[in-house]
Amino acid sequence: MPGRRKKRDTGCPFAYALDVFGDRWSLLIIRDMLLQGFRTYGQFLSSGEGIATNILADRLAHLEANGLIRKQRDPENGRRYLYHLTEKGADLAPLMLEIARWGAKYDPASTAHESVMARIDEDRAAYAAELKARALARD
Amino acid sequence: MPGRRKKRDTGCPFAYALDVFGDRWSLLIIRDMLLQGFRTYGQFLSSGEGIATNILADRLAHLEANGLIRKQRDPENGRRYLYHLTEKGADLAPLMLEIARWGAKYDPASTAHESVMARIDEDRAAYAAELKARALARD
DNA sequence: AACGCCTACTTTCAATTTGCAAGCAGACTT
DNA sequence: AAGTCTGCTTGCAAATTGAAAGTAGGCGTT
Structure with a gap:
């Protein structure tokens, strides 16, 4: 955007x-972090949506500058960074x-994960809270 | 976007x-229709966010093509159209x-309408349902 | 019925943003 | 020491945006 x-x-x-997050790629990145548990640059890049590497770098920097995500070196692999969501x-x-x-x-071409949708209908707030907690736990 | x-x-x-709606201007248009009750091109144009007229026309056409809004002549003023949200x-x-x-x-510079936020915290779902009903009633 | 004004666009064009492809740098691995 | 992996940066062309001016048809007034 x-x-x-x-x-x-x-x-x-x-x-x-x-x-702060009102564009396609930022929203997709956050979705991937929240719902898929993605944490690395490479994961975002090959997430299937086809984001360009320069755009990805730009959005990650913007999200970090605005305090939505944070990045840290992977303790187990020094050439990699791990991104995680802040509160x-x-x-x-x-x-x-x-x-x-x-x-x-x-x-019209919905191929949604049935399990995910069922949980949303069942209890949105509880599911959201769980996703948030899981994301924060990945810190 | x-x-x-x-x-x-x-x-x-x-x-x-x-x-369908994942860009800044589409979201602002929908917000104005839902929360402010805006209905005309002129209202959107002078909504304070500063959308350009060509972009506004493009977004309205896109939203209509995707079935989120519909437009009809104003019965009381033939040079004007009235836009309204579909379900x-x-x-x-x-x-x-x-x-x-x-x-x-x-x-950080929040100057939110206190009344609106209070209602959201109080009962999100009910407030959303009311906004939806009011929007559909404007048809 | 002519004139101006209102309302909703369309057009033009420069500037910004995007997307693709290639290149680069530091950290592991062998 | 050389190659690979990972996370970017750079260079450009193409697409999108934004600002400003122009067009079209309905209305109101004279």
């Missing part, structure tokens, strides 16, 4: 949210589930 | 959702509230 550099800052929390980032779990739910309901 | 023309279609409902579009109410909630929690 939109320029990651230019801040709009209309003083509206909604617009702030969009500045600010993990608090997007409910939003991610709403997006998934809407998509599953209206996507 | 993202190109409105190119479809990614990875078969994932999440990606479908992003194709598919109004079903984004919960998602909009999640974005607003997150933004209000983390925006």
Whole structure:
């Protein structure tokens, strides 16, 4: 989406949210971290959505600069970094589930994970809390 | 955000959702329709966020083509059109509230409407249902 | 019925962003 | 010491955006 550099800052929390994560690739990265448990650059790059490497680097830097994710060296492999969500980032779990739910309901070619959708319908808030907790535990 | 023309279609409902409304301006338009009750081109244009007229026209066409909104002549003023959300579009109410909630929690310069946030915390689902119903009633 | 004004766009064009491909640097492995 | 793995950076062309001006048809007024 939109320029990651230019801040709009209309003083509206909604617009702030969009500045921070309101573009396709940022949302997909967060989805992958939250729902798939992805942690490395390579995982994001080959996640199937086809993000370009320069865009990925840009988005990761932007998300980190805004405090949604943090990166640390992998203790077991010094050439790799491990990314993880902060609480600010993990608090997007409910939003991610709403997006998934809407998509599953209206996507004409829906091939949604039945198990995931069932859990969302069953108890959204509890599922979101669990995803958040799991993400934070991966720290 | 993202190109409105190119479809990614990875078969994932999440990606479908992003194709349909996953960019800054589409989300702001839907927010204005849902929370502010905006209905005309002119209202969107002068909503304070500063969308360019060509982008607005493009987004409205895209949202209509994807069945989230519909447009009709204003019976009381033939040079004006009235836009309204379909059920598919109004079903984004919960998602909009999640974005607003997150933004209000983390925006350092938050000047959120207290009343709106209070209602979200009080009973998200009920508030979302009310917004949806009100939007559909504006048909 | 002519004139201007209102409302919703369309067009033009420069600037920004994206996407692809190749290249680079530091950390392991052999 | 050489090759590989991992995470980026760089260079460009193509696509998207944004600003500004222009177009079209409905309305109101004269």
